[in-house]
Amino acid sequence: MDIQASIFSEKLIQWYEKHKRDLPWRQTKEPYLIWLSEIILQQTRVNQGLPYYLKFVEAFPTVVDMANAEEQEILRLWQGLGYYSRARNMHHSAKLIVEKYGGYFPTNYKEILQLKGVGGYTAAAIASFAFDEDVAVVDGNVYRVLARVFGIEEDIASSKGQKIFNELANILLPKGKSAQYNQAMMEFGAIHCKPSAPDCPSCIFVEKCLAFANKKQAILPIKIKNIKTKYRSFNYLVLEYDNKLMMKVRQEGDIWQGLYDFALVEEGDTAQASLLTDIFDHLKEVGLISMRSNYPVNGQSPILKEIIIINESKQYKHILTHQQITARFIHLKINAKEVADSIINAHQLKLYTLSEVHHLPKPTLIVNYLKENF
Numbered sequence: 001m002d003i004q005a006s007i008f009s010e011k012l013i014q015w016y017e018k019h020k021r022d023l024p025w026r027q028t029k030e031p032y033l034i035w036l037s038e039i040i041l042q043q044t045r046v047n048q049g050l051p052y053y054l055k056f057v058e059a060f061p062t063v064v065d066m067a068n069a070e071e072q073e074i075l076r077l078w079q080g081l082g083y084y085s086r087a088r089n090m091h092h093s094a095k096l097i098v099e100k101y102g103g104y105f106p107t108n109y110k111e112i113l114q115l116k117g118v119g120g121y122t123a124a125a126i127a128s129f130a131f132d133e134d135v136a137v138v139d140g141n142v143y144r145v146l147a148r149v150f151g152i153e154e155d156i157a158s159s160k161g162q163k164i165f166n167e168l169a170n171i172l173l174p175k176g177k178s179a180q181y182n183q184a185m186m187e188f189g190a191i192h193c194k195p196s197a198p199d200c201p202s203c204i205f206v207e208k209c210l211a212f213a214n215k216k217q218a219i220l221p222i223k224i225k226n227i228k229t230k231y232r233s234f235n236y237l238v239l240e241y242d243n244k245l246m247m248k249v250r251q252e253g254d255i256w257q258g259l260y261d262f263a264l265v266e267e268g269d270t271a272q273a274s275l276l277t278d279i280f281d282h283l284k285e286v287g288l289i290s291m292r293s294n295y296p297v298n299g300q301s302p303i304l305k306e307i308i309i310i311n312e313s314k315q316y317k318h319i320l321t322h323q324q325i326t327a328r329f330i331h332l333k334i335n336a337k338e339v340a341d342s343i344i345n346a347h348q349l350k351l352y353t354l355s356e357v358h359h360l361p362k363p364t365l366i367v368n369y370l371k372e373n374f
């Protein structure tokens with residue numbers, strides 16, 4: 001090691017005390033609040049996560065309040081953060097804390113790790129920040145700082161790489177100062193040794209940093225990706241009847257479980273023979289999609305005769321971690337109650353007024369469409 005563990009951690013802590021951002025979850029030792037902030041900040045930047053943290057603390061000041069909430073309330077508050085399984089797992093864990101621990105948060109790394117949605121990083125963060133347990137956090141920021149300062153070229157996605165980084169992080173951790181040290185490490189990665197354009201000239205480690213010495217800042221840390229992106233094309237039928245919109249709750253086994261969207265015809269999904277695909281195919285066949293004026297659908301079926309095209313939206317692109325979704329929305333008005341009822345019954349849809357729609361938890365894609373069109 002080119003730099004002694006004690007010097008590394010001392011320099012890092014000194015830097016932290018001078019440069020740390022003033023964030024509300026750093027003012028507390030309350031494990032529930034630390035847990036909440038850590039779950040919100042998984043895959044989310046501090047600036048984006050902060051208002052969500054404040055909203056959740058206001059709505060659910062204690063873990064018991066969260067446990068007693070309806071899942072829909074949690075998802076509604078979470079709306080826009082993405083990765084909705086995080087919110088569902090958090091709710092599940094809140095209930096478990098009440099049932100198993102009488103509303104008291106578990107107090108050590110091993111027990112915290114048993115909570116749903118809590119991995120090694122989050123358990124280490126809570127155990128060290130709230131209970132001063134000597135366990136090092138290892139997240140994307142930590143990988144980056146360690147890989148660069150110590151010139152480690154092992155793939156951070158491999159189990160061998162994770163073991164090396166985890167061991168080094170724990171060797172560097174000064175006993176009894178885990179809370180301060182872990183915060184310092186993450187903060188240094190977040191605001192100084194950033195993924196692109198790290199501020200090397202003014203860095204406390206510039207004289208020892210192997211990435212700087214070998215001009216390898218841009219390639220470290222090494223992460224070999226092998227998960228392919230899935231491309232999906234969504235055609236949403238925004239069905240309106242009696243000034244209300246038809247929506248449905250998304251089920252298990254796909255993205256956005258528990259959130260609400262519209263009737264969906266996904267291209268390439270051969271398993272979905274239905275009334276909706278009939279409507280959509282017919283609109284395509286007669287060339288009505290892409291028209292932007294009110295136009296009656298003169299199909300053969302009595303159902304299609306009762307449908308008016310209001311408009312077709314622009315294309316929306318929505319990027320998730322391993323999926324890229326292209327979506328368009330076709331706003332259709334239904335004139336007859338029997339037709340509305342038959343579509344509703346065949347597709348588990350329900351009618352909602354616009355104000356009810358506003359209060360349902362929805363994926364950001366749907367929120368953006370509604371904002372621009374209703």
Ligand code: SF4
Pocket residue numbers: 145148149192193194198199200201203204205206209210211212217
């Ligand atoms: S010298 Fe540059 S690459 Fe090395 S730790 Fe400092 S900011 Fe990061």
